[in-house]
Amino acid sequence: xxxxxxxxxxxxxxxxxxxxxxxxxxxxxxxxxxxxxxxxxxxxxxxxxxxxxxxxxxxxxxxxxxxxxxxxxxxxxxxxxxxxxxxxxxxxxxxxxxxxxxxxxxxxxxxxxxxxxxxxxxxxxxxxxxxxxxxxxxxxxxxxxxxxxxxxxxxxxxxxxxxxxxxxxxxxxxxxxxxxxxxxxxxxxxxxxxxxxxxxxxxxxxxxxxxxxxxxxxxxxxxxxxxxxxxxxxxxxxxxxxxxxxxxxxxxxxxxxxxxxxxxxxxxxxxxxxxxxxxxxxxxxxxxxxxxxxxxxxxxxxxxxxxxxxxxxxxxxxxxxxxxxxxxxxxxxxxxxxxxxxxxxxxxxxxxxxxxxxxxxxxxxxxxxxxxxxxxxxxxxxxxxxxxxxxxxxxxxxxxxxxxxxxxxxxxxxxxxxxxxxxxxxxxxxxxxxxxxxxxxxxxxxxxxxxxxxxxxxxxxxxxxxxxxxxxxxxxxxxxxxxxxxxxxxxxxxxxxxxxxxxxxxxxx
Amino acid sequence: xxxxxxxxxxxxxxxxxxxxxxxxxxxxxxxxxxxxxxxxxxxxxxxxxxxxxxxxxxxxxxxxxxxxxxxxxxxxxxxxxxxxxxxxxxxxxxxxxxxxxxxxxxxxxxxxxxxxxxxxxxxxxxxxxxxxxxxxxxxxxxxxxxxxxxxxxxxxxxxxxxxxx
Numbered sequence: 215x216x217x218x219x220x221x222x223x224x225x226x227x228x229x230x231x232x233x234x235x236x237x238x239x240x241x242x243x244x245x246x247x248x249x250x251x252x253x254x255x256x257x258x259x260x261x262x263x264x265x266x267x268x269x270x271x272x273x274x275x276x277x278x279x280x281x282x283x284x285x286x287x288x289x290x291x292x293x294x295x296x297x298x299x300x301x302x303x304x305x306x307x308x309x310x311x312x313x314x315x316x317x318x319x320x321x322x323x324x325x326x327x328x329x330x331x332x333x334x335x336x337x338x339x340x341x342x343x344x345x346x347x348x349x350x351x352x353x354x355x356x357x358x359x360x361x362x363x364x365x366x367x368x369x370x371x372x373x374x375x376x377x378x379x380x381x382x383x384x385x386x387x388x389x390x391x392x393x394x395x396x397x398x399x400x401x402x403x404x405x406x407x408x409x410x411x412x413x414x415x416x417x418x419x420x421x422x423x424x425x426x427x428x429x430x431x432x433x434x435x436x437x438x439x440x441x442x443x444x445x446x447x448x449x450x451x452x453x454x455x456x457x458x459x460x461x462x463x464x465x466x467x468x469x470x471x472x473x474x475x476x477x478x479x480x481x482x483x484x485x486x487x488x489x490x491x492x493x494x495x496x497x498x499x500x501x502x503x504x505x506x507x508x509x510x511x512x513x514x515x516x517x518x519x520x521x522x523x524x525x526x527x528x529x530x531x532x533x534x535x536x537x538x539x540x541x542x543x544x545x546x547x548x549x550x551x552x553x554x555x556x557x558x559x560x561x562x563x564x565x566x567x568x569x570x571x572x573x574x575x576x577x578x579x580x581x582x583x584x585x586x587x588x589x590x591x592x593x594x595x596x597x598x599x600x601x602x603x604x605x606x607x608x609x610x611x612x613x614x615x616x617x618x619x620x621x622x623x624x625x626x627x628x629x630x631x632x633x634x635x636x637x638x639x640x641x642x643x644x645x646x647x648x649x650x651x652x653x654x655x656x657x658x659x660x661x662x663x664x665x666x667x668x669x670x671x672x673x674x675x676x677x678x679x680x681x682x683x684x685x686x687x688x689x690x691x692x693x694x695x696x697x698x699x700x701x702x703x704x705x706x707x708x709x710x711x712x713x714x715x716x717x718x719x720x721x722x723x
Numbered sequence: 724x725x726x727x728x729x730x731x732x733x734x735x736x737x738x739x740x741x742x743x744x745x746x747x748x749x750x751x752x753x754x755x756x757x758x759x760x761x762x763x764x765x766x767x768x769x770x771x772x773x774x775x776x777x778x779x780x781x782x783x784x785x786x787x788x789x790x791x792x793x794x795x796x797x798x799x800x801x802x803x804x805x806x807x808x809x810x811x812x813x814x815x816x817x818x819x820x821x822x823x824x825x826x827x828x829x830x831x832x833x834x835x836x837x838x839x840x841x842x843x844x845x846x847x848x849x850x851x852x853x854x855x856x857x858x859x860x861x862x863x864x865x866x867x868x869x870x871x872x873x874x875x876x877x878x879x880x881x882x883x884x885x886x887x888x
Contacts (some may be wrong), residue, residue: 363849373854379865387874387878389858397765397851405771407767411775528731
């Protein structure tokens with residue numbers, strides 16, 4: 215990574231936090247006027263590559279020099295808008311940039327298959343806006359600016375989800391419901407930010423956090439906390455607020471699902487961590503209460519109920535979507551422990567989940583492009599029809615369960631260890647129970663793929679096909695990453711620990 | 724009691740609007756009416772922000788200009804007498820500009836920041852509303868209805884038909 219970062223000129227690196235957001239935003243306009251989808255894809259690929267390179271440069275900067283602070287337009291914080299990257303958002307930057315790049319590589323054949331020709335370049339344009347918004351949320355240090363970026367990414371997401379209507383009209387209602395709930399969530403968040411602004415007179419999050427401890431008895435601050443938690447919980451699909459997610463993921467175009475599943479809820483989760491530990495502080499009485507009684511309890515209910523719901527799905531993508539809700543539950547549980555170990559385990563799971571769900575949704579997309587499958591019974595015998603994709607899918611599935619030799623194992627291991635450190639044996643029981651349910655639903659799909667009788671075409675031969683290279687490559691990169699990081703977990707664990715440390719040192723005063 | 728309510732008049736309006744909007748979103752099955760409720764909900768938040776920007780007796784937050792010709796630099800930090808002397812010389816309409824130096828020292832003006840924030844939030848609201856309406860148009864084209872109930876029935880009918888085949 216250092217090598218890649220050293221290729222960039224120094225002046226570019228200085229302004230990297232601004233350019234990384236502005237590039238995809240500007241390129242979105244360029245992509246929109248491209249005459250065909252292929253050129254639009256080219257523009258998208260270039261700008262995500264630029265963003266990924268800059269992300270690496272920023273991460274290297276953070277790892278060597280600590281916090282990177284960039285004053286937008288030269289206006290010094292707290293008056294101006296500050297982009298601030300520490301160990302906590304460096305992880306997010308890594309996830310968004312790498313998963314964004316991989317999904318874009320994957321996009322060309324997938325989008326060509328699913329989206330009408332005349333709309334393809336506009337589709338890529340909407341994706342770039344979404345990408346820029348997500349990066350913006352991850353790196354901004356200003357609470358209101360965070361709301362704006364959150365809405366930039368959300369509004370373009372509604373459009374992207376709605377584009378699935380060409381194959382399944384339910385995408386429209388899914389997008390509409392997502393819009394209603396997403397907007398309510400964002401508005402709750404902005405009400406909370408307004409209250410915080412009333413109480414502290416500042417919007418800069420670092421500045422806010424230094425003023426809040428004097429106001430811990432203020433009802434305004436407590437109301438702000440409640441509003442922000444509900445708002446961001448909606449965006450992150452925290453258990454009872456997850457109703458928008460299954461349909462949106464199930465009916466969106468394949469490429470959109472694989473991108474969103476690995477980034478969108480993760481970013482919202484990050485904002486929760488940022489507010490809980492950095493802007494507010496974990497020792498505050500109202501924050502401390504919420505750890506156990508909101509995050510841990512709802513997290514556990516979520517990971518069990520959503521997993522059970524997943525078992526009973528017919529549609530493969532809906533199944534994985536419910537599983538995503540369950541996985542958010544794991545992260546919430548780690549968060550609810552309120553310890554550095556718990557947050558670190560959550561961040562580790564965040565990265566791991568991005569890798570496994572990315573691989574799984576990409577594999578489903580590859581099945582769909584060749585055979586148009588949706589339901590689990592359609593997957594019968596795919597190990598012989600599409601062996602390469604099936605193996606990648608299997609690795610992702612095993613990682614989701616948390617089988618050793620895959621990275622999912624480390625997520626659960628560290629979550630369990632952190633829970634035991636807290637003396638929460640019941641959390642470990644819930645963790646194991648939920649993993650067993652996950653095994654059930656993954657086994658259903660794997661059994662269909664590996665054991666069931668394959669489909670035959672009219673001549674009686676087994677239908678055989680290979681996914682396009684552009685789809686196979688990113689899928690396999692993710693699948694191999696799932697195994698690789700089991701044997702070499704130091705890199706991810708050190709990043710997760712740095713994230714937890716940054717979250718807690720922000721609260722040190 | 725009345726005094727307490729009167730002091731918080733704006734906030735009461737905000738809360739009423741907010742709850743009306745939120746209720747409309749969950750209570751109606753009509754997709755367009757739901758968007759109306761959503762807009763109402765968002766607008767109430769704009770009021771909340773504008774309210775906290777208000778300072779009693781505050782001027783519009785415009786930097787008073789002062790020109791070299793009139794008294795030059797000595798109005799800056801000069802005493803009230805100098806400022807008011809000057810004010811009598813000047814035309815009535817330019818009074819607020821005239822005692823620039825005096826104002827710079829202790830001008831009271833409304834907080835401009837919430838207004839700026841809300842300008843941005845209005846743009847966000849407009850974008851959300853337009854995307855929402857566009858989706859409703861597409862839903863109407865596809866399903867022929869904008870009632871939640873009817874849409875669910877149409878989807879359910881297809882789903883169960885597929886299962887039976």
